[in-house]
Amino acid sequence: MHVHTPEAPGRPLSMVDLKAEVASIRPELDAALAGILDATAFVRGPIVAGFEAALAAYVADLDARAPEAHVIGCANGTDALQIALMALGVGPGDEVVCPSFTFVATAEAAALLGAVPVFADIDPATFNLAPEAVEAAITDRTKAVVPVHLFGQMADMAALRSVCEPRGIPIVEDAAQAIGATRGGEAAGLAGDLGTLSFYPSKNxxxxxxxxAVYTTSAPLAERARRIANHGAARKYFHTEVGINSRLDAMQAAILRVKLRHLPAWTTARRLAAAVYDDHFAHLPEVTRPPRASGARHVFHQYTLRVADRDAVADGLRERGIPTMVYYPVPLHEMPPYAAGARGPLPETERACREVLSLPMHPHLSQDDLARVARAVRDLVTQPVPA
Ligand SMILES: Cc1ncc(COP(=O)(O)O)c(C=O)c1O
Structure with missing residues (x-):
């Protein structure tokens, strides 16, 4: 018989905890916002430029090659992808190889430009694009490859470059989930031709x-991306190409500048939380812990397990007051606008969609919170299945 013995509910848990975050830095945020009102510089201007420079320095510092990084702020991570692809000249008739196991924006940016997003399967060991699958998906129409550093761990950029470079195909890294991640001494966003970030509130x-934001180590690509994000204007009211209007506003830049100072500590807290979950799940063969690629520094945007009977586990956790999310339940190639991008079977993508379950992950989880989630997962996966 299936016996439910949920623990007494603890404090309400959430996937992200922005209330705790705001409370922890409130005086700094208040001062930054007051500074914006005093300066009345709401779009572009020194506050945005100051944040772009601070972010460029932060990312370049993580990279052992000490590259010069350029950062162009823009309105959102989807625009960042579109701007990066436009800077590479992607347009109608082109193909862009990317994963199907990702948020829709990765493929949408290519489709918005009239290109066809062509899907390559993932490496089951990392959830990221499999370089050999990328190689198989490349045709003479391939104009760019867009790996996604999913859940906070970088794709195998060295292997992807060795596929793309000899063919002259540029790489745009979708680093929306991976700020601060590194692999083999390279920082997420600086290991390809361009990289993109999202500052959606739940991001790291x-x-x-x-x-x-768009990142690049190439001065010409940076200049072009900046122009494209500003209506294709080389200077005010002088437009050299068709661009878009995509601005990072100064209030967001001021908030991000405050938060960037705390990002290293918050990233450490995420990594410690992941290590605690890992310990709890170490001897639990019913769950597969998040994979770690060798030489990679994972920043745990998500802590994502694989588990059989995933939906039942998610339901059981919800009954115990523990939220979870499935990133992503349906692969992009199974959705009508993107079906044409499946050129071959994508079995690992489809298996991941069936098995993944992301647990609460943010820097403000206590040891008790982590233990409570882990205990509940263990109880659910080891309980006999109801007859
Ligand atoms: C992998 C990935 N790419 C792109 C985006 C798009 O970012 P935004 O929501 O800021 O447009 C997101 C997040 O939302 C994402 O997770």
Missing amino acids: LGAYGDGG
């Missing part, structure tokens, strides 16, 4: 509204 570095 989230604004309190929308925001995004």
Whole structure:
């Protein structure tokens, strides 16, 4: 018989805890916002430029090659992808190889430009694009490859470059979930031709509204991306190409500048929380812990298990007051606008969609919170299945 013995509910848990975050830095936020009102510089201007420079320095510092990084703030992470692809000249008739196991924006940015997002399967060991699958998906129409550093761990950029470079195909890293991640001494966003970030509030570095950024180590690509994000204007009222209007506003930049100072500590807290979950699940063969690629520094945007009977486990956790999310339940190639991008079977993508379950992960989880979640998972996966 299936006996439910939920623990007495503890404090309400959430996937992210922005209330705790705001409370922990409130005086700094208040001062930053007051500074914006005093300066009345709401769009572009020195506050946005100051944040772009601070972010460029932060990312370049993580990279052992000490590259010069350029950062262009924009309105959101989806625009960042579109701007990066536009800077590479992607347009109608082109193909862009990307994963199907990702948030829709990765493929949408290519589709908005009239290109076809072509899907390559993932490496089951990391959830990220499998380089050999990318190689198989490349045709003479391939204009770019867009790996996603999913859940906070970088794709195998060295292997992807060795597929793309000989063919002259540029790489745009979708680093929306991976600010601060590194692999083999390279920082997420700086290991390809361009990288993109999202500052959606739930991201590791989230604004309190929308925001995004394009990164690159190439001065010409940076200049072009900046122009494209500003209506294709080389200078005011002089437009050299068709661009878009995509701005990071100064209030978001001021908030992000405050939060960037705390990002290293918050990233450490995420990594420690992941290590605690890992310990709890170490001897539980019913769950597969988040994979770690060798030489990679995972920043745990998500802590994502694989588990059989995933939906039953999610239901059981919800009954115990523990939220979970499924990133992502349906692969992009199974959705009508993107079906044409499946050029071959994507079995690992489909299996991941059936098995993944993301647990609460943010820097403000206590040891008790983590233990409570882990105990509940263990109880559910080891309980006999009801007859
Ligand atoms: C992998 C990935 N790419 C792109 C985006 C798009 O970012 P935004 O929501 O800021 O447009 C997101 C997040 O939302 C994402 O997770």
